[in-house]
Amino acid sequence: MRRSGGMDLRRIEGKGETEAMKYEHMTEGIFLSRPNRFIAMVEAEGSQAKAHVKNTGRCRELLIPGTKVFLQKHSNPERKTKYSLIGVMKGDVMVNMDSQAPNHVVREWLEQGGIYQNPDLIAAERKYGGSRFDFYIEGDGKKAFVEVKGVTLEEEGIARFPDAPTERGVKHVKELMKCIEEGYEAYIIFVIQMKGTWRFEPNDKHHPEFGTALREAGQAGVHIQALDCKVGIDSLVIDQPVPVVLD
Incomplete structure (x- = not known):
């Protein structure tokens, strides 16, 4: 496993192909609001929580209240947010919005x-x-x-x-x-x-x-x-x- 920028990654080896980047401990949620460019309020695992937004761009066409999002769950008790917002559904297209x-x-x-x-x-x-x-x-x-x-x-x-x-x-x-x-x-x-x-x-x-x-x-x-x-x-x-x- 490789750790980089607080992100848990695994590499899947592919023969002659670009290797996939893998996130661990993923769960689904619903986007509720974005109080500031670093934080999103989401509904996940039966409750509302804060998620770190790993993209400081506007992303207004993506982060629409009620949209399904994909969250990485963190176990570090020192983190201010329990989740990181990694991806979002735009219609039937999945978009990764992790700027790293x-x-x-x-x-x-x-x-x-x-x-x-x-x-x-x-x-x-x-x-x-x-x-x-x-x-x-x-x-x-x-x-x-x-x-x-x-x-x-x-x-x-x-x-x-x-x-x-x-x-x-x-x-x-x-x-x-x-x-x-x-x-x-x-x-x-x-x-x-x-x-x-x-x-x-x-x-x-x-x-x-x-x-x-x-x-x-x-x-x-x-x-x-x-x-x-x-x-x-x-x-x-x-x-x-x-x-x-x-x-």
Whole structure:
């Protein structure tokens, strides 16, 4: 078992496939309200309780009173919340909204040859310039910085990022362009934490500056990829690429 960020994880070994990330001690509940961005009130196991929301985004289209949610139950008596809110049903689609999860599944994907078929080094949280990127990777005679963004916003089958303005995201994109100038490869991976989307677009409505920066990055040679996920009540795994539309 691997522990990371307070999250109990197990790895399921797959032959030639990306490994699934597993949550333990899962239970179902009903979302009631969100007093602040860190806390949700839920009904679970016959009573109302507080749950830690592992996503500080708005998620207004997901967290609707009466919606079924999936909770990880914790036994640590020192925790302020008994549960963590991991997933939610949006219609008949299950959405993982754990903001820590994309980095975990991308790490597995990188190890399985997602970017370089034979990676020699995969380092997390590598600093470059004024930013700290999610991954630095070497393999196949190349070197690259990789930034990961989790996507939970879906509108009529289109996945979009961000769901709120992100100056930090704009900074990351611009720094990736500087990596290109200095001879590195650069990637930004959008992990769509659900199935059922048919394309990815920057969310110009909520943050046009991010969309502009992303288009400039694409023209500068930054690799922009979107990957959807198979989502289970207690699991998440990267599945298929989704077309990225910038025009």
